[in-house]
Amino acid sequence: MKILFLGDVMGRAGRAAVQEKLPGLxxxxxxxxxxxxxxxxxxxxxxxGAHAKLLLEAGADCITLGDHAFDQKDMLQFIQTxxxxxxxxxxxxxxxxxxxxxxxxxxxxxKLLVAQALGQVFMKQPYGDPFSAVDQVLRAHPRGGMxxxxxxxxxxxxxxxxxxxxxFCDRRASLVVGTHTHIPTADTQILEGGTAFQGDAGMCGDxxxxxxxxxxxxxRRFITGMPKARFTPALGEATLxxxxxxxxxxxxxxxxxxxxxxxxxxxxxxxx
Numbered sequence: 001m002k003i004l005f006l007g008d009v010m011g012r013a014g015r016a017a018v019q020e021k022l023p024g025l026x027x028x029x030x031x032x033x034x035x036x037x038x039x040x041x042x043x044x045x046x047x048x049g050a051h052a053k054l055l056l057e058a059g060a061d062c063i064t065l066g067d068h069a070f071d072q073k074d075m076l077q078f079i080q081t082x083x084x085x086x087x088x089x090x091x092x093x094x095x096x097x098x099x100x101x102x103x104x105x106x107x108x109x110x111k112l113l114v115a116q117a118l119g120q121v122f123m124k125q126p127y128g129d130p131f132s133a134v135d136q137v138l139r140a141h142p143r144g145g146m147x148x149x150x151x152x153x154x155x156x157x158x159x160x161x162x163x164x165x166x167x168f169c170d171r172r173a174s175l176v177v178g179t180h181t182h183i184p185t186a187d188t189q190i191l192e193g194g195t196a197f198q199g200d201a202g203m204c205g206d207x208x209x210x211x212x213x214x215x216x217x218x219x220r221r222f223i224t225g226m227p228k229a230r231f232t233p234a235l236g237e238a239t240l241x242x243x244x245x246x247x248x249x250x251x252x253x254x255x256x257x258x259x260x261x262x263x264x265x266x267x268x269x270x271x272x
Contacts, residue, residue, distance in 0.1 A: 001032045001110055001149050001249060004260065005177050006242035007184070008066070009041040010205025010212035011233025015054055017204050017240050021262055022059040029244065029271055033106040034059055035114055035151060037179045037201070038085075039066035044213060044233040046071030049078035052085060062086065062104060064116045066155040066180055067123065070097070088118040088155060089137065090128035101137045103147055110148040110249060113141045117165070119156020119180075130154070130161075131168055138172045143252030149174040150252060156180055159199050163187075166197040174247045174254050177201050182211040184241045184259060184266075194253025202241025207265045209234035239264030244271050 004025065009018055018036065026034065036055050038047040046068040052075075055063055062084050069087040070076050079085050079098035089100030101115035115137045117130035134152055143150045150173045154165045162178035169176045171193030177200075178185070184202030191197055203212050210218035213231045221227055239261055246256040261269040 001106060001247045002030055003245045004031050004034045004242060005201055006036045006204055006240060007201030008037045008039045008179055008182055008203045010203045011044045013206045013235050013238040014204040015041055015051060017238035017263055018055055019058045021240050026059045033061050033112055035062045035064060036060040037153060038063040039068050042072050044231065047075055048072040049074045056084060062114050064153045067118055086114060086116050088116045089133040090117055090130050103141065113147045113150040116153040116155060119154060119158060119161040121158035121161045123157060138169065143172055143174060144250060148249045148252055149247045152176045154178050162199050166191060170195040174252050175245045177243055188243060188257055188259045190254050190257055196245045196254035196257035198243045201243055204240050205238050206234035206236035207239055208236045237264045239266045
């Protein structure tokens, strides 16, 4: 199976890049399934129903969220009617709208699991244990058995926590990829047990910025310690950042993994 995972879509620039480039990538790379993290697609804070529809129409088969899952209040209701959107498994205790994992049908009738978890290290809220949450889902959906592939989106700050999740899921997931920090990491690899890993997918946004935000206000706060205005997403040409994976349908193991960077300022990368 040929799978593309795109990192956090950041504001208008990120949405425009996905709408412009994803349809062509689906065709030229013969993609079977596409996951897009939409965590920051609506003005850098959360995802609205209207913007979710744009990403799905552009070619996303699944949209994952993150700690800003419900910053756009209409998502509380929209996620209940759109099963292709996933919030984190461990977002909160008790009842939470939507779901944190789902088995999707990819091209050719193949089954693919997507799940997302929030990390605990350096995060603003004390989320539940992501490892036990992911473990429960993977035990119920064995790779190469119930599903032909399994993707885990690990949404967190700490590189160490993302790497630990990769090794924790090795031999059980096809891909473990980090999101949230917006900067693509250069650790793309296939682990010993056949799980593809990248510490952070990066963002789909303008890299002439501070993690996707227009530079002046973040720089002011770093330099002076004082806020003056709200953060606003940068609007220059965006780079699509993510990871491309090929998997063995029989075992669910990754057979190839490549960094993806398309358009914008960063050096270009992707399958050739």
